[in-house]
Amino acid sequence: MDYKEFRRHIGKAALSVNSFASIIGVLPNAVSNYSKKQFVPKEYAVIAVLMGDAADRGVDFVSVLNKFGIYEQISTDKKVSSINKYKAKT
Numbered sequence: 001m002d003y004k005e006f007r008r009h010i011g012k013a014a015l016s017v018n019s020f021a022s023i024i025g026v027l028p029n030a031v032s033n034y035s036k037k038q039f040v041p042k043e044y045a046v047i048a049v050l051m052g053d054a055a056d057r058g059v060d061f062v063s064v065l066n067k068f069g070i071y072e073q074i075s076t077d078k079k080v081s082s083i084n085k086y087k088a089k090t
Contacts, residue, residue: 002039002040006034012055013048013051024047
């Protein structure tokens with residue numbers, strides 16, 4: 001799937017690239033970097049299509065994911081900050 005089509009599907013699900021990345025547990029740039037390659041991995045495409053279709057059908061897919069213990073990941077800003085503090089000490 002090309003990146004433009006991928007963005008259309010996550011848009012139907014009312015998700016940004018950051019939100020999509022947070023749900024699947026990767027950093028946002030791990031997703032947005034595919035814009036340069038023009039195609040996304042099949043795994044990302046499948047998830048985006050299912051989320052977009054669920055939204056089209058009025059299914060609250062976030063609640064479904066939460067029901068099974070799948071939540072958006074907490075921001076990694078604290079981890080990055082900790083790494084930067086560690087690097088500053090060395």
